[in-house]
Amino acid sequence: MESIQVKTVDPISQELLRSAYQRGLKLSWDRFEKLQPQDGFLRIGLSCPYGCLQGPCRIDPFGRGPDRGLCGLDREGMTAALLLRLTLSGALEAIPEDKPTSEPSWAPSLKEALPRALKNLGEDRISSAEVPKAAALLNRPMESAEGMIAQALRLALLTIGWLSKGPASQGRKKQLPLRVGYGLLAQKEINIGICGRPSPEFLKALLAEVDKNLSAMGQVLSLGEFISLEGICLPSVCTSGEAELVLNSGRINCLIAGPGTDPSITELCRTLNIFSASSLDPKSIRDLVKKAKEAQNISIQAGFNPQPSLVEEAEVIAASSILEESFKKGPAKKLALLGGADHPCHPLGWIPTEVTPALLGKGFSVTGWGDCGLWMVKKGLASAKNKRPVQILAGGQGPVLALKALADSGRLKDVKGIFYTGIKSCQDLAVALGLAVLGLRVGMAVPLPLWGSEKARNLLQEKLAAMAGSLTHFDHPAQAEEILDWFIK
Amino acid sequence: MKVIGVHLDRCTGCKTCELYCAAERGSDGKTLLKAVQESPTPKPRVRVEGNNQLPIAMHCRHCLNAPCIDACLTGALTREPKSNLVVVQEDRCIACWTCTMFCPYGVIYPWPDRKIALKCDRCAFMDNPVCVEVCPCKALELVDVEEFDKIFEHRRQEVSKRIVGKKAGGLLLLDLK
Numbered sequence: 239m240e241s242i243q244v245k246t247v248d249p250i251s252q253e254l255l256r257s258a259y260q261r262g263l264k265l266s267w268d269r270f271e272k273l274q275p276q277d278g279f280l281r282i283g284l285s286c287p288y289g290c291l292q293g294p295c296r297i298d299p300f301g302r303g304p305d306r307g308l309c310g311l312d313r314e315g316m317t318a319a320l321l322l323r324l325t326l327s328g329a330l331e332a333i334p335e336d337k338p339t340s341e342p343s344w345a346p347s348l349k350e351a352l353p354r355a356l357k358n359l360g361e362d363r364i365s366s367a368e369v370p371k372a373a374a375l376l377n378r379p380m381e382s383a384e385g386m387i388a389q390a391l392r393l394a395l396l397t398i399g400w401l402s403k404g405p406a407s408q409g410r411k412k413q414l415p416l417r418v419g420y421g422l423l424a425q426k427e428i429n430i431g432i433c434g435r436p437s438p439e440f441l442k443a444l445l446a447e448v449d450k451n452l453s454a455m456g457q458v459l460s461l462g463e464f465i466s467l468e469g470i471c472l473p474s475v476c477t478s479g480e481a482e483l484v485l486n487s488g489r490i491n492c493l494i495a496g497p498g499t500d501p502s503i504t505e506l507c508r509t510l511n512i513f514s515a516s517s518l519d520p521k522s523i524r525d526l527v528k529k530a531k532e533a534q535n536i537s538i539q540a541g542f543n544p545q546p547s548l549v550e551e552a553e554v555i556a557a558s559s560i561l562e563e564s565f566k567k568g569p570a571k572k573l574a575l576l577g578g579a580d581h582p583c584h585p586l587g588w589i590p591t592e593v594t595p596a597l598l599g600k601g602f603s604v605t606g607w608g609d610c611g612l613w614m615v616k617k618g619l620a621s622a623k624n625k626r627p628v629q630i631l632a633g634g635q636g637p638v639l640a641l642k643a644l645a646d647s648g649r650l651k652d653v654k655g656i657f658y659t660g661i662k663s664c665q666d667l668a669v670a671l672g673l674a675v676l677g678l679r680v681g682m683a684v685p686l687p688l689w690g691s692e693k694a695r696n697l698l699q700e701k702l703a704a705m706a707g708s709l710t711h712f713d714h715p716a717q718a719e720e721i722l723d724w725f726i727k
Numbered sequence: 728m729k730v731i732g733v734h735l736d737r738c739t740g741c742k743t744c745e746l747y748c749a750a751e752r753g754s755d756g757k758t759l760l761k762a763v764q765e766s767p768t769p770k771p772r773v774r775v776e777g778n779n780q781l782p783i784a785m786h787c788r789h790c791l792n793a794p795c796i797d798a799c800l801t802g803a804l805t806r807e808p809k810s811n812l813v814v815v816q817e818d819r820c821i822a823c824w825t826c827t828m829f830c831p832y833g834v835i836y837p838w839p840d841r842k843i844a845l846k847c848d849r850c851a852f853m854d855n856p857v858c859v860e861v862c863p864c865k866a867l868e869l870v871d872v873e874e875f876d877k878i879f880e881h882r883r884q885e886v887s888k889r890i891v892g893k894k895a896g897g898l899l900l901l902d903l904k
Contacts, residue, residue: 275861278746278759296742299763300749300770303742689760713760 246480246586248616250420250544254483257542263509265482266502270582282690283317288379299690311379317691318383318390319376321698324687325390325397326372328668332400341365342399347645351676351706358704359392359675364399368392387697394671401638401669412556414471414632416464418615421548422473423489428456428530432465432472433481433503434496436517441467444494444523451527459490462609463498464554464633471554471632477587477609477616478662479580482506487542491530552620556632561605561643564629570603573644573653574725575637577607581660581684583715587613589659589683592718594619597725598626602654605629607636610659638669641676650678655725658682674707681710681724689713728811728872731786731849731856737866738775740782744858744867745771751857752850767840772847773858774834784858784867787834787847789813795846798829803844807851814848 242252245267258265279285279296286295286307295307297316306312311319334340342364344352356362372389375381381389423429430448432441441458445467448456462478464471476484484490485506493507493514507514513529515522555561565573574597580586590606590613597604598619603626606614611630614620620628631639637656644650656678661667667686674680688695688711702708710724746759753769754762762769777783793813796804803819804826806812822842827835835846850856859867870878 275743275747275759277741278743278750281759282763298742299746300753301768302770302774303745685760689763692764713756713764714758 244585245582247588247591248480248586250548251476251480251483251586254480254486254542258483258486261486263486263506265486265506266479266582269502279690281685281687283320283687283694284313284690285320286311286316287320287323288376290378297690307379309379313691314383314693314697315379315386317688317694318386318697319379320687321694322372322386322390322393323376324664325393325668325671326369326376326664328664328666329369329372329393329397329400331663331665332397332668334400334403340400340403342396343403344399345402345642345645347642347648348676351645351650354677355391355395355675355705358701359388359395361392364392364395366396368396383691383694384697387694387701391671391675391701394668395675396672397665397668398638398641398672398676401635402642412469413553413560414466414469414556415551416471416554416615416630417473417549417551418475418612419549420475420484420487420544421546422457422459422475423484423487424544424546425549426455426457428452428491428533429489430456430458430526430530431461431475431481431484431490431493432458432463432496432517433461433493433500434498434517435463435465436494436496438467440496440517440520440523441465441472443520444526447523447527452531456491456527456530461485461490461493461503462612463496464611466554466556466632473549474612477580477612479582479586479609485510485512487544489542489544491533492526494526550615550618550621552615552627552630553622554630554632555639558639558643558646561629561631561640562647565643565647565649568603570601570626571652572600572602573605573649574602575605575607575640575653575656576659577605577610577631577636578658578666578682579660579662580609581662581715583684584659587617589718589721590614590619591617593721593725594628596718596722598628600726602725603629605631605640607631607639608633608659636666636669637673641673641678653678655679655681657721657724658684660684671709674702674709675705677706679708679710681716681721683712683716683721685713685715686711728789729849729869730789730872731847731859732868732870733784734864734866734868735781735783737864738782738784739864739866740775740777740779741863742775743861743863744773744784745775747857747861748773753845767838770836770838770845772836772845774836784862785832785834786849786858787813787830788832789849790831794829794831795826795835798825800825810849810851812849812851813846814851815844815846817843820844 284297286293292308297313460472460474461481494517495504496517515526590610594604614628620630670680749769749771750759750762754765756762773784773786775784789812801819801821803816807814820843824837826844835844838845859869
């Protein structure tokens with residue numbers, strides 16, 4: 239309990255955390271503590287990623303034990319193969335759902351960065367054929383570490399190309415109003431929470447059902463995702479790292495678990511007796527609204543009464559054209575992109591709330607996305623009332639949305655860095671690598687599993703340097719001061 | 728006096744104890760990610776031996792009649808009176824490796840890079856040994872020798888039950904087969 243402030247910087251979240259502990263609930267922080275130290279071999283990339291089942295093979299980083307896998311793979315090859323496997327997963331996550339075999343698309347304004355990247359990767363063009371090529375390399379170790387790193391970079395570029403095709407960057411002039419904060423829980427009697435990313439069809443049907451049956455009494459709230467639908471952005475109570483706390487507040491009457499929901503969320507619903515249903519079952523909607531109504535009078539936790547005023551508002555940018563205009567008009571000479579997921583190795587919200595005001599004070603224009611973006615909204619940094627509000631990007635595409643706008647507005651050279659506070663999926667890693675391939679300076683606050691091989695790390699940096707990009711990752715969870723220094727120096 | 732015990736049924740041979748012992752006790756960086764970048768390469772003071780079926784983490788036993796202390800030519804190996812642990816005074820060690828040859832368990836290791844003999848000192852200056860803290864399966868446990876009587880009481884009870892269960896008469900030998 240003494241360390242509650244190192245878990246989250248939000249006083250309301252701390253209050254909820256205290257109450258959860260009093261009730262004996264085990265939340266993500268407890269699981270994180272119990273997992274320490276996490277598998278050392280995997281953390282440094284020396285646990286073989288090939289699924290040959292002749293292993294698992296691991297290389298002793300201190301030289302006493304095995305220095306090669308059963309097949310003869312050395313530490314350089316093992317680390318590079320892990321990077322390739324993670325990037326391949328990231329690329330697969332980014333495949334457009336409607337056109338799984340489609341080719342990537344590129345903004346014409348990337349005409350300088352893209353050919354340079356392709357030339358250095360030894361390709362004329364990047365196509366979806368990179369996926370089977372990478373899968374073949376990960377079948378059995380036969381390629382050099384250098385070859386595997388190059389393939390990972392090709393996949394990273396492919397990921398950017400695929401994500402650039404997303405609906406939000408197709409020129410729609412959209413800015414979506416977003417409300418964030420615990421005060422939302424006090425505004426209506428019935429709150430239906432959404433975790434993960436349900437399909438638009440499901441959401442449409444749900445909102446219609448809520449409107450019909452609950453009218454002014456109920457609302458649908460996101461628990462940590464940017465969920466947009468037909469020109470609106472669902473209000474978000476919290477960031478994804480705080481979703482468990484919100485369930486514990488007793489103010490969520492029922493929960494919809496969309497794709498991407500953590501198992502702990504549905505488990506916690508069972509423990510707290512909150513009705514939950516999967517968004518993959520459209521029949522559940524009517525049942526869900528009925529159950530939410532029934533649960534209306536069940537107070538799970540008496541005493542949590544947030545002020546309705548604890549809500550901050552911001553405009554979320556969902557089209558690159560809007561961002562392009564703002565980059566063109568913006569007086570700031572230095573641009574900083576700061577985003578990514580919550581990570582338990584840092585107090586939740588610490589990096590966004592410490593680094594963003596400092597960057598603004600140093601004359602940077604800041605753009606945020608993901609959980610980090612939600613923290614920025616929550617702390618009022620993106621409010622229109624501010625002299626220089628932070629710009630918030632819609633979820634899904636994140637910095638890829640900014641990339642096109644930056645290229646079109648001719649301001650790529652003004653970007654001082656793109657920094658990830660945390661990485662939650664392989665897609666984030668692939669995007670980060672892809673941005674570095676396109677000549678941008680990318681950093682991340684959490685260590686990558688590359689520390690087991692100095693050669694693999696150097697190969698990656700050399701390749702990125704040839705493309706005028708860089709990828710900084712620390713050998714420890716980066717502190718706010720280090721991140722600030724990274725942007726400034 | 729406290730010793731590190733190994734639950735044989737819990738040890739999976741994951742070598743987490745080795746990794747973190749080397750990082751915390753053998754490196755200047757004190758973290759795994761920093762330790763793997765250091766030269767000379769940090770070395771662990773605990774070693775996981777055995778095979779897939781029966782892995783076991785091996786440490787210095789701090790024998791009360793320690794042959795390594797008698798073998799040490801320079802007096803670098805001594806018993807610390809307060810904790811009763813056998814420790815190496817690094818400034819006295821001349822790296823002759825005599826102690827490594829005399830250790831019946833083979834748990835004193837030469838470290839030529841630093842010209843010293845390396846052995847477990849049970850992280851005497853810390854609350855708990857690193858290996859005990861990091862073991863993901865809680866296979867390593869710090870136990871007081873005084874408590875052995877109580878800890879192994881269940882074994883005596885199991886054996887006695889087995890013998891009595893045979894209902895044999897006359898003289899019995901404690902044959903555990």
